[in-house]
Amino acid sequence: MDIWDGLYGPVEVRRMQPYETVKDYVCPGCNRDIPAGTGNTVTIPRDAPDLRRHWHHVCWQRRGR
Numbered sequence: 874m875d876i877w878d879g880l881y882g883p884v885e886v887r888r889m890q891p892y893e894t895v896k897d898y899v900c901p902g903c904n905r906d907i908p909a910g911t912g913n914t915v916t917i918p919r920d921a922p923d924l925r926r927h928w929h930h931v932c933w934q935r936r937g938r
């Protein structure tokens with residue numbers, strides 16, 4: 874089990890719209906940038922909200938495969 878599969882409790886998953894994304898992020902799935910203004914998936918472990926991360930939609934769907 875890893876952090877995204879419940880190690881820190883249920884993970885809240887939200888889809889950020891392009892207009893909501895005002896900074897650049899690095900996707901933990903592929904280690905590439907998610908430029909500001911790009912829609913992404915944000916994941917927030919309930920018990921460790923500081924570990925929230927932004928992913929490309931496809932990277933989140935494909936994680937762990």
Ligand SMILES: [Zn+2]
Pocket residue numbers: 900901902903904905928929932
């Ligand atoms: Zn990615």
